[in-house]
Amino acid sequence: xxxxxxxxxxxxPDCDLLQQLPPLPRGTKARCARCGSVLxxxxxxxxxxxxxxxxxxxxxxxxxxxxPLMGLSAxxxxxxxxxxxxxxxxxxxGEPLVGALIAFSAVIAPGAYLSFMLVLLIAARRTPPPHWxxxxxxxxxxxxxxxxxxxxxxxxxxxxxKIAELASVEAGIGMYAVFxxxxxxxxxxxxxxxxxxxxxxxxxxxxxxxQTSTGxxxxxxxx
Amino acid sequence: xxAAQHTAARAGLVSCEACRLLSRPAxxxxxxxxxxxxxxxxxxxxxxxxxTWALVIAAAICYIPANVLPVLNTTSxxxxxxxxxxxxxxxxxxxxxxxxxxxxxxxxxxxPLGKLVALVYLMLTIQRGSIANNRERTRLYRIVExxxxxxxLDVFVVAFTVAxxxxxxxxxxxxxxGVLFFAAVVVLTMLAAESFDPRLIWDASGGQQxxxx
Numbered sequence: 305x306x307x308x309x310x311x312x313x314x315x316x317p318d319c320d321l322l323q324q325l326p327p328l329p330r331g332t333k334a335r336c337a338r339c340g341s342v343l344x345x346x347x348x349x350x351x352x353x354x355x356x357x358x359x360x361x362x363x364x365x366x367x368x369x370x371x372p373l374m375g376l377s378a379x380x381x382x383x384x385x386x387x388x389x390x391x392x393x394x395x396x397x398g399e400p401l402v403g404a405l406i407a408f409s410a411v412i413a414p415g416a417y418l419s420f421m422l423v424l425l426i427a428a429r430r431t432p433p434p435h436w437x438x439x440x441x442x443x444x445x446x447x448x449x450x451x452x453x454x455x456x457x458x459x460x461x462x463x464x465x466k467i468a469e470l471a472s473v474e475a476g477i478g479m480y481a482v483f484x485x486x487x488x489x490x491x492x493x494x495x496x497x498x499x500x501x502x503x504x505x506x507x508x509x510x511x512x513x514x515q516t517s518t519g520x521x522x523x524x525x526x527x
Numbered sequence: 528x529x530a531a532q533h534t535a536a537r538a539g540l541v542s543c544e545a546c547r548l549l550s551r552p553a554x555x556x557x558x559x560x561x562x563x564x565x566x567x568x569x570x571x572x573x574x575x576x577x578x579t580w581a582l583v584i585a586a587a588i589c590y591i592p593a594n595v596l597p598v599l600n601t602t603s604x605x606x607x608x609x610x611x612x613x614x615x616x617x618x619x620x621x622x623x624x625x626x627x628x629x630x631x632x633x634x635x636x637x638x639p640l641g642k643l644v645a646l647v648y649l650m651l652t653i654q655r656g657s658i659a660n661n662r663e664r665t666r667l668y669r670i671v672e673x674x675x676x677x678x679x680l681d682v683f684v685v686a687f688t689v690a691x692x693x694x695x696x697x698x699x700x701x702x703x704x705g706v707l708f709f710a711a712v713v714v715l716t717m718l719a720a721e722s723f724d725p726r727l728i729w730d731a732s733g734g735q736q737x738x739x740x
Contacts, residue, residue, distance in 0.1 A: 315535035315542035438564030459683025508565040
């Protein structure tokens, strides 16, 4: 069974059906003919938009992590907490694993996702983009899955309502920064045209071939 | 769709999970690496069903202590009160915020349980070679994948309640043993969803025409 395969051929990631991808106009996406999952999408925004969003997100991420999320005052005493403070307190209270999980899903994973995306988007401006952008994108996807800022936000809201009976609670700057991040973080990948990046990327195969030929050249000159 | 429908696997092709490039390796069982991005190629996730079963069973075991043991211990005026997850839901409901009680009930009780039931159903139908409702089963998997993270909700609720109520002079709050098991359920079910390969749903259909539905 021989099937003709060219650069427009694609296998559905969810059901493995082979199909030809039609040329996509800006702002459209293609769905699998059999299972309906999204095969490819072409964002409509300008090419530098994801980079701009990533830079904004990195700055917001910094603010979200150093400023207090919320303050609490009761009987003349005040307390405030940051994201890392929430994780650290769990560690102190005898739940180190849960503390580590919170730190990972609310600080480390979003931070890693943003750093990988920033480096990737800067590298993608080179022609051709280096082949390691593929690895960066892979890692960014993994960390995005484990970054749970929106879940944390809802969790904080529930906690606040529970505490509101005992004390008066105020939202801090960190809270507004987290709000902004929840919008900014997914928008980086949504506005980023990954298929266009793959069409320009420097193939691992070619890079390896080049390295062997330069290696041979060096050996030649040393002789 | 008049032409015969081929899957990449049947055509001897392997699709790269990272960059989607189709490769025609010499052997589909050991396909090597993607020529374009260098990702390790796999026709189907390695030991997908076995790994997913192991993780689902582990998560189901942890689900019991997660719901039975308290997640929050509140000490007020020398009296300690232990709250389980369902106790927290009841507290929210009693204090008049039933929408929040509903959100916590859905996120902490129904989502983890629903994920376990859905994954068990998907794996049983695959192992029995079912070819019915492929489209619906694929959609079910996608829902499991997307909503899974929301069951972390109660872990965050506990963490930030504990972090904020520390400086209170009369009341102090500490996490209970249940929270560790609950966090384990969330992580294990997320890993299970990741190791599951939805393409296995369609493999039993073989060269037959897709069911249009």
